[in-house]
Amino acid sequence: MTPAPHILLVGCGKMGSALARGWIAAGHPPDLLDIVSPSPPSVAGRHWSALPSEGRYDALVVAVKPQKVSEALTGAARLCGTGTLVLSVAAGTAIARLAALTGGQAPVVRAMPNTPSAIGCGIAALTAADSTPQPMRARAELLMRAVGETLWVDTEDALDAVTAVSGSGPAYVFHLIEALAQAGVSAGLSADLAMRLARQTVIGSARLAEASDRSAADLRADVTSPGGTTAAGLAVLMPELPELMRRTVAAAQARAAQLRALA
Numbered sequence: 001m002t003p004a005p006h007i008l009l010v011g012c013g014k015m016g017s018a019l020a021r022g023w024i025a026a027g028h029p030p031d032l033l034d035i036v037s038p039s040p041p042s043v044a045g046r047h048w049s050a051l052p053s054e055g056r057y058d059a060l061v062v063a064v065k066p067q068k069v070s071e072a073l074t075g076a077a078r079l080c081g082t083g084t085l086v087l088s089v090a091a092g093t094a095i096a097r098l099a100a101l102t103g104g105q106a107p108v109v110r111a112m113p114n115t116p117s118a119i120g121c122g123i124a125a126l127t128a129a130d131s132t133p134q135p136m137r138a139r140a141e142l143l144m145r146a147v148g149e150t151l152w153v154d155t156e157d158a159l160d161a162v163t164a165v166s167g168s169g170p171a172y173v174f175h176l177i178e179a180l181a182q183a184g185v186s187a188g189l190s191a192d193l194a195m196r197l198a199r200q201t202v203i204g205s206a207r208l209a210e211a212s213d214r215s216a217a218d219l220r221a222d223v224t225s226p227g228g229t230t231a232a233g234l235a236v237l238m239p240e241l242p243e244l245m246r247r248t249v250a251a252a253q254a255r256a257a258q259l260r261a262l263a
Contacts, residue, residue, distance in 0.1 A: 004032050005058030005139065008079065009045070010072050012037040015089055016063030018118040020045060022146030025120075036072070051075050059139060060102065062088040066259055069093045070101060077103030085136045087143060089113055091163055092259025094156060095129060107132045109140040112159055112167045113147060122148030125162040127155060156260065164252035172248065177202050 007023070009016055012035050020043040024030060033045035034057070040047045051072075057079055064072045069090050080086060084106040088098050091112065098108045109132060113124035124144040128137060137152075144150045153159055177198045184194030209219060224230045 004028055005085075005143075006032045006034075007059045007061060007143075008034045008036065008052070008057040009061045009063060010036045010051070010076075011062065011064035011068070011090075012041040012043070013063065013065075014115065014118065015113060016061075017041065017043055018113075018122075018147050019061065019063060019089070019143070022117070022120060023143070026146050052079065055079055056081055057084055059085045059087055059143060060106070061143065062086065062090050062093075062098065064090055066090050066092045069098075073098075073101040076101060080106040082106065085109065085139050087111060087140050089124075091167065092256055092262075094260050095127075107136045109137065110156065110159060111140065111144050111150075112162050113144065114166050115170045117147035120147055123166055124148060124150050125153050125159060125166070126150060127153050127159050157257070160253050160256035160260065161249075163256040164249040167256075168252045172245075173202060 004027075007028070009020055012020060016035075016037070020033060020035065020041065023033060024044050030044035031046065034048055034052065035041050035043070035045045036048045036051055038049060051074075060076065060080060062069060062073065069088075080102045082105050084102075086098055086102050086106045086108045087110075088108065089111050093110075095108045095110055098110070099106075102108070107128065109126055109128040111124045111126045113122045116122045117124070124147070126137075126140055126144065128140070141150050141152075153162060177195075180198035180201070181191070181195040184197060185191055187194075189197070205219075209216060212219060220234075224234060
């Protein structure tokens with residue numbers, strides 16, 4: 001049986017906490033999880049207020065805000081070697097920059113998860129340099145699978161697109177709930193009732209999509225009777241939504257690329 005890796009988690013905000021809880025729930029020993037955060041985290045593990053002064057880790061996981069990465073990783077090179085995986089979930093910080101901050105010996109993998117990871121229902125795309133050994137890729141995938149599904153993309157440019165679709169995507173869905181509820185109010189419903197209907201409609205539709213092997217287009221067609229109410233609504237929505245969503249994703253993708261260039 002492969003021994004559990006000794007993990008150093010740098011940052012324990014929403015995503016860092018989700019990862020730590022996922023690892024512990026999967027059976028990772030708390031004494032092999034060191035957490036660096038300004039205040040004691042709410043998850044099991046050994047707490048450090050700053051990077052340890054010595055030691056070597058099997059995985060250093062970077063889960064701080066992009067603007068905090070350089071500060072958070074100052075001195076990290078002393079903790080990393082060729083046997084250390086550097087796994088970053090910090091948006092917009094390039095592999096080359098992460099390698100420089102951690103001494104240049106440790107292989108680096110970038111991952112883009114999303115907030116449903118907090119309940120184990122996330123999806124994360126990963127990317128790495130071509131030279132990254134397969135065992136290190138497998139270690140990264142194992143760590144990210146603790147909070148949801150995983151997939152690989154070939155380049156950091158592709159990860160920018162992933163960021164715009166699934167990384168930012170939950171916010172688009174939550175705004176859809178808001179907009180649908182607001183439309184319900186405009187149609188004469190109370191705010192509480194409209195929000196309850198909108199939330200459960202999105203939740204139920206997502207579960208139906210998950211449970212079915214049919215395409216989203218087929219599931220949409222099931223709801224749409226010719227000449228009916230859904231068809232009337234879609235006649236307004238469908239000509240506008242695809243282009244709006246294209247521009248939304250393009251804007252988020254462009255910003256992701258800008259952040260990577262600035263890091």
